[in-house]
Amino acid sequence: MTSPRDMLDLFAKTEELLGALQRGRALAEELLHENARMKAVIEERSDGSLERRLADLEAQNDTLASLYVASCQLHRAPESQSVPQTISEILAGLIGASDYAVFAVDEAAGDLLLVAGDNVDGMFPEGRVRQGDDGVEGRVAMTGVAYFGDPTGHDRETAVVPLRARGRVEGVVGVYRLLPQKRHGFTPLDFELLTMLSSHGGLALSTARLYARATLDSAVPAGDL
């Protein structure tokens, strides 16, 4: 037979159990709520935003890699022939230019001398352009301001940028047509590369010029000085 004391103990334990159950239920509800919140976060993040962010980061990484490689190659060798060659490689291989020209300022004549290019012999039959004349290249050389064709116009594949160093224009780079696979026009990376060319290309040309002069000077026998 159950004594009253046993009954009281039983009631107390039952109340304790009920309390524990209520606390457990509250905890379960809290966990369910947290689960729902986490699920919403996961669903929100799996709508492609993470993938898009990753793709953006990859694209930025590739842009930096291209700029790094292009810059390294421009300053790789001080010989004057290698700079126009490297600029050509950047224009054709990284930007996708089909018709392009690289001009260096001919200080003695005051002209722009065509030093590298592809498919532009017909455009510049004399191999040189006068600075400041009616042509885009001469104007860009004179003003130091880049020219980009109207994105909706017939010259949308044209970009003419000055190669600058120490406040002077050392040369000009012109892109007149892009490869068939680039007919949608210039990309943001192309503009970054052209901007990089404007400063690093100019500096590389200037360095090559100074190196050539120094080499020439050191080749003169002491008795001739």
Add this chain to the structure above:
Amino acid sequence: MDSTTFLVVDDSATIRQLLTLTLRKYNGGGQLKIIEATDGREALEKVRMASYDLVLTDIKMPNMDGLEFVHRVRTELNNTSLPIIIISTKGEEEDVARGMALGATAYLTKPVSAPRLLETIGRILGRDS
């Protein structure tokens, strides 16, 4: 992790360096060997002397162009299993058809993006890039 050996063939040092940087992302960046050649003739000698998992080659190069290189690997060296990807500025349909007819495994046009190149390599080598 398996080691992968690539041969990069291009007369442009700029392109070789950029392709090498891109290839370093392949296979998690581990266990890679990247060998360079500056024209088809040098590349043909390297393929004759050693084993490669995949070759990336340009077309316009001095001494021996990329098309002749592909053709000679397939005929002279009788190597039909070596995957060769042509990466060229020449992007017209007939250029692609000619390259593939001579034995290229894939044909990509410059400028080639890193994801596109890695996806193509992964597909050819049957691995996740």
